[in-house]
Amino acid sequence: MKPNLSFLLAAIASLPMLAFSRVLERRYSSTLEPVPGFSPNPTNVPMYLYKPTSFKAGNPVILVVHYCGGSAQAMFGNLPDLPTLADERGILLIYPDSPHLEDHCWDVSSKETLTHDGGGDSTSLKNMVDYAQATYKASEELVYVMGISSGAMMTQVLSATYPNVFRAAAAYSGVPAGCFASPTGLVDAWNPDCAQGKIIKTAKEWGDIARAMYPQYSSRRPRMQLFHGTADDVLLYQDHLEAVKQWSDVLQVDLETPTSVRDNWPSQGLTTTEYGNELVRVVGNGIGHNFPANMTLTLDFFGIL
Template sequence: MLAVAPTASAAEIREVTGFGTNPGALRMFEYVPDGLPQGRPVVVAMHGCTQNAAGYGAGAGWVELAERSAFTLVLPQQESVNNISRCFNWFQPGDTTRGQGEAASIAQMVQRAIADTGADPSRVYVTGLSAGGAMTSVLLGAYPDMFAGGGVVAGLPLGCAASSLEAFTCMNPGKNLTPAQWGDKVRAAAGSHQGPWPTLSVWHGTADYTVAYANQRELVEQWTNVHGIPDTPSATDTIAGYPHAVYRDSTGRPLVETFSITGMGHGQPIDPGTADQQCGQAGAYQLDVNICAAWHLTQSWSLQPTAG
C-alpha cells in the first residue's frame, strides 16, 4: 500500500478566539499565508459600517496582498450588539482610550498575531475605511509605540468627536481646528510617548458626502503638527491620474501623504485585476476607480519581501 500525504490546506481567513481580555467585545479574524516566515510585518485592516471583516479583507484587496507580499493580516470585526450599524465606535471615549474598550481589543489582537506568527513588532501597520479609518486615527494616537504607520481611507482625525451626536457633525461638514489643537489631541492620547510617531497616508474621494473631503485636510494638519513639519506639501504629483501630495521632514523622509480621488464618493479605492498594481473586488463601498489604495499602502510601508 502507498501512503499518501495529506494535501496542505490553503490559507484562509480564520477566527481567532481567546486573544485577550477583549474589553471592546470585538471578534478577531486573521489571514496568515501558508509557509509565512518569521519576522514578517503585520497589517490590521478595519471595515466600514455595515461591513464585516472577511468581506472588507477580500474586497479592499488585503487578503490577496497578504498572500502576494507575505505578511500577517488581522481583521477586527465589530458586532451589532456594540453598534447597530456595525461601525467601530471611534467617537466613544471608553472605546478610544489606551487600555480601554475597542482600542485595547485591537491592540490585544496585534499582540496575539505577533506571538502566533513571530512577526516583526517594529513593522505593524493599521488601516481602515470610514469608521475603520477613524479608528485607525485612534490607534495611531493611543498606541503610537505599536504602529509604524497608518492608512486612513475616508476617515477622520483623532479626537474629532466624543459622542454619537458630535460624530455626525465631524463627518459632514467636518470640524475645523488649528493644527496645534489637532496635534494636542494626539499628544494627549499618547500620554508619555514622545516619539517616534507613525507615518500616515490619507485617502479620500473629493465627492464624498458621507465623510466630507475636508477631513483629509484636518488629518494632514493633525499629523504634520505631531511630526513637527510644515503642513504645506514638500512635493506634489499625480498617480494614476489622481493628485498626490507628500509632506517630508528636513532629512527628506516622507511622513504624511495624501491621495485625492477626484470625483469618488464614499468608499475604498480599488482596481480589480491581476496586474502588479491591481487589487480588490468591486462591491458596496469598494469603488473601482483604477487605483488600489491597499496596494499603494504596501508600497509606502515597504511590505514586499526583499530578494535573496
C-alpha cells in the same frame, strides 16, 4: 439608528456583493479563520486571521479595519489584492469584526477608546496585535494598520492611542483622531458636526488632541497615508483637510513645503502630495465616499513591497 447612518450604509452596500465575485476569481494560499477566545478583549471584538503559507516568524503584520455595516469577511473579500500580496510577501493579516450590532461601526467616540489602554475598542484591536506577536512570532517592529470609513477613523484613533505599536497607517475616507469624540461619553456615537466637516481646528489643536490620547508618550509616531474624495458626502472633504492638519502637527511636517506634488498619479483624477516619508495625502477629484483602495500603493508606503 444614528443620523446619516442609513445613508452611509447605502453608500457602501454594493461592496460585499462585489467581494464575492472577486474572491471567486482568486486562489489564496490560506483562508480567513476566526481566532476564538483571544484575550484580553475588553469589548469582545471578534478576531479573524489570514496567515499565508509563506508567513515566517518576524514577518510583518497588518491590522485591517472594516467600514460601517461591514465585517471582517466583507473587508477580506473587498480587498482581494491584499491577501494576494500577503501570499507574495508572507504578511500576517488581522481582520477585527465590530461588536456593535446595530450598525457594525467602530467606537471612535468614547473616552475609553480614545485613551491609551482605556479599555475600549481600540484596546481590543491593539491586543490582537499582541496576540499575533505572542502566538505566531509576528514582527514587533513591522506593524501596520489600515481602514476604510469607520475603519479609517479607527486607524487614526489607533495611531494616536498606540503610536508605540504601529509603524505606519493608511486611512481611506476617515476623520481626524478625536473628531467623533462624544461630549456625553457615549460609545459608538455618531457625530454629525464632525461628519459634516463643521469641526475646524488649528493644526496644533488637532495635534494636542492626538497627543492627549497617550500623554506619557514622546517618541516616534506612525507615518500616515490619507485618502479622500472631494465629493464625499458622508464624511465631507473638510474632514480630510482637518486630518492633514492633525498629522502634519503630530509628525512635524510643514504643509507649505511638500516634497512632491503629482497630478493624475497613481491614476487619472488623483493628486498625490508627499511630505517627505512621513505624511502622504491622495485626493480624488469628484470621488465620493467609496474611494478605491489601492493596496499596492499602501503597502509600498508601508515599505513592505
